[in-house]
Structures are given as structure tokens and as C-alpha cells.
Amino acid sequence: MGIIHRDVCVENMMYYLDVEGNIIGVLEDYDSATLRAEQHNGQAFLKQKTGTRPYMAKELLECAEPPAHLFRYDLESIMYSFLDLACYRHASLEIQRASPIHEWFDQESSGKAIANSKAQFLITPTIPVTTQGMEELTDVVSSLYDMFSAAHLYMGGALLVQLRTGKKFDLVTIDGHVTLDAFAAIFGT
Secondary structure (H helix, E strand, C coil): CCEECCCCCHHHEEEEECCCCCEEEEECCCCCCEEHHHEECCEECCCCCCCCHHHCCHHHHHCCCCCCCEHHHHHHHHHHHHHHHHHHCCCCHHHHHHCCCHHHHCCCCCHHHHHHHHHHHHHCCCCCCCCCCCHHHHHHHHHHHHHHHHHHHHHHHHHHHHHHHCCCCCCCCCCCCCCHHHHHHHCCC
């Protein structure tokens, strides 16, 4: 079945160690959540723009009218949460100001400005460096970035082809570029 959370952010993430020492991630605050079974063709019927702006999927920030919430938007929000934790939150103010994700956390930034910043981030072939103590997350952050960067670039081309030829593509997974299985594989599950 599954759940679409619709407000994945660092403040709604927790973890614990199970009896075998495995890290188990947990999301809390299900006020905006919906069951995936309540979706039509992979899209939630609810169309309110929900979420915490620095962590919202780029597409949600771009639209004046909120689109139906896709499960992959939650996965994208998890990537932004990991970027914050591993590369930004614990960095010095000087490093934060120079970070390509700094604008996402500026209260004065509009949703459109954050969306544009995320679009630029996703086409730039570098990612922020993990901060001291977070180096073990470098491969995870890099793999998440690679997945969403490739999907973002592919979607631009697929939309252009769709406009010119009418050939549809799978918007739910961006033709298989963003799937739960591929996402889970990054975490070794």
C-alpha cells in the first residue's frame, strides 16, 4: 500500500538502531499524508501545496497551481533533507553562505526562486561537500544527487519530445529514473 507523506523534512525525520545495530529511519507528522492506494495513476487526489519549502520537490515550487502530489516528490524531499544534514546544517556560516543550497534556507526567497536554485543545482555537475563528521554520507548524497540530476535532465528532453510529437512519457517515475527500488538500493535495502 504505502503512504505519501507530503511534508518530508529534516524536522520530521528520526532514526533508531535496531537490536542488530541497523539504522532504521522513521518519518513523523502525518498530518498531510495520504495513502498511495487513494491515488489515481500514481497521483494523489489532494492538490494542496504542502511541505517545508527548502525540502519541497522542485516541481511543487514551480507551479502556481499545485500539481497532484507524486510519490517521487517525497523521495526528492528525502534527498534535500540528506543534503541539509550532510552538507549544510553543521557547516560554518561561511561555508553555508557559499553553498549552492543556501538560497533554499533564506526566509526571503520565494518558492519560484528556490525552484530556480534547485533547477540550477540539479544541472551543475558538483554537489556540496559533506561536513566534518558526515563524511560517511558522501556516497549516499552523491548517489541521490546523481539519480535526481539524471531524472531532471531526462525530463526536460522528454517534455520537449512530448510537445513536438505528442509522445507521452511516464511522469510518475520519469520513465523509470526515480523509483522506490532504485532509491532504496542507494541505501542498501
